[in-house]
Amino acid sequence: KAGVTQTPRYLIKTRGQQVTLSCSPISGHRSVSWYQQTPGQGLQFLFEYFSETQRNKGNFPGRFSGRQFSNSRSEMNVSTLELGDSALYLCASSLGTGVLVTQYFGPGTRLTVL
Amino acid sequence: SQQGEEDPQALSIQEGENATMNCSYKTSINNLQWYRQNSGRGLVHLILIRSNEREKHSGRLRVTLDTSKKSSSLLITASRAADTASYFCAKHGRGGTSYGKLTFGQGTILTVHP
DSSP states (O other): OOOOEEEOSEEEEOTTOOEEEEEEOOTTOOEEEEEEEETTTEEEEEEEEETTEEEEEOSOOTTEEEEEOTTSOEEEEEOSOOGGGOEEEEEEEESSOSTTOOOEEOOOEEEEEO | OOOOEEEOSEEEEETTSOEEEEEEOSSOOSEEEEEEEOTTSOEEEEEEEETTOSEEEETTEEEEEETTTTEEEEEEOSOOGGGOEEEEEEEEOOSGGGGGOEEEOOOEEEEEEO
16 A cells, blocks of 8 residues: 655745645544654644544634545645744544554655745 | 653664664653654654553664653664664653654664674
8 A cells, every 4th residue: 555645745935925735634533643853852743634524623823724625635834934934744544533543654744935 | 842852862883783762752652652863854663562561572673661750762673883873752742632742752862883
């Protein structure tokens, strides 16, 4: 099976712009989670989608949003970009949800905000 | 915010030596997972240990869990230069829709010198 894919891999934007990142989960996986990784804050959970519904949301401002489509592909959007949004954004997929479920991560999208 | 504390923050060893990384957490867990990340790339799942397990092996990896001390350790035996990476512990959220949220530790940067 193909792994989790994320596009684009690298992105450069300027402050105030908005950006959309895409994630295609492993075939058959219905849950997609997003994480932000920065040197200062480490890995932080953004949100999780399951069957097109947001099940969980991390402690991020409303500028961060996401959605999931019927084919389980997911997008996340960041509006009015700030310098602090520069980060590696990781997407993970899993078959479902539960304590024994493993999340499989994509290679990430490196976002640089100038 | 991250709930896990990992130590050491950085570890430098020679090929063939063993590497031990520790992870402590604050709240009770259903399971603990360990991930590896190579230089700014996606996370690779290494091993999941359930809260009722004390030790688990996978190849050269050995994970132990002490729920009374709220700590876990990852041992890599006979390390190789290819093991150079950051290693993270992660725990699921508790209850209902929170299972899809992973909370990561700060990570240990392991460098294995040839």
